[in-house]
Amino acid sequence: MKCSDRISLLPRLMLLNAMKITKRHKILEVGCGEGNTSVLFAMITKCNVVGIDIDKRVIEKAKQMKRKLGIKNVIFRHFSGERMPFKDNTFDAVILPFVLHHVAKRQTEPLIEECVRVCKKDGKIGVIEWGVMKDKRKHHKQVMLPKMLKALFREYNITPLKYERVDPAYYTVGRVKK
Numbered sequence: 001m002k003c004s005d006r007i008s009l010l011p012r013l014m015l016l017n018a019m020k021i022t023k024r025h026k027i028l029e030v031g032c033g034e035g036n037t038s039v040l041f042a043m044i045t046k047c048n049v050v051g052i053d054i055d056k057r058v059i060e061k062a063k064q065m066k067r068k069l070g071i072k073n074v075i076f077r078h079f080s081g082e083r084m085p086f087k088d089n090t091f092d093a094v095i096l097p098f099v100l101h102h103v104a105k106r107q108t109e110p111l112i113e114e115c116v117r118v119c120k121k122d123g124k125i126g127v128i129e130w131g132v133m134k135d136k137r138k139h140h141k142q143v144m145l146p147k148m149l150k151a152l153f154r155e156y157n158i159t160p161l162k163y164e165r166v167d168p169a170y171y172t173v174g175r176v177k178k
């Protein structure tokens with residue numbers, strides 16, 4: 001199963017709804033891939049979205065889609081989530097849809113720490129994960145179970161606000177306490 005399949009649309013829409021994003025918000029998507037979720041959030045809410053990804057090729061594809069659709073309120077950049085060139089407290093929300101299973105275990109904590117750094121105090125962090133090993137691809141580095149994410153949220157002082165299963169995925173939203 002690929003994250004671009006239709007089955008992943010529902011958790012994306014549910015995350016969007018649960019995060020209560022409005023036009024005034026500035027959102028960061030870490031691991032935006034070809035830009036599907038960034039574009040969805042930008043088009044539905046009219047908020048400003050920055051999508052970043054460690055893979056240059058997918059960022060080129062995301063930029064192509066942006067051009068095709070003529071959307072102005074989303075930008076795509078080639079950056080790694082572990083070291084982002086944004087100032088502290090820049091974003092109202094940071095989302096990681098279907099990203100953490102692509103991240104090696106030892107890189108997960110630095111990535112979450114960096115997401116918290118660039119997110120404003122009382123801003124939100126939103127995650128979507130499969131929670132089960134869907135298939136054994138080389139780029140799938142770990143299974144991010146809900147209890148593991150819960151522990152990460154606790155470690156980085158992110159207060160859980162919402163958790164919901166959307167089989168075969170789940171999403172969760174937390175508030176950043178600084």
Ligand SMILES: C[S@@+](CC[C@H](N)C(=O)[O-])C[C@H]1O[C@@H](n2cnc3c(N)ncnc32)[C@H](O)[C@@H]1O
Nearest residue numbers: 003031032033036037053054055080081097102
């Ligand atoms: C399955 S895709 C997610 C696509 C996108 N979030 C969506 O909802 O359509 C996972 C993406 O995470 C990216 N990624 C993995 N580790 C990353 C990191 N450390 N920093 C930034 N992007 C990363 C991969 O390059 C890949 O494009």
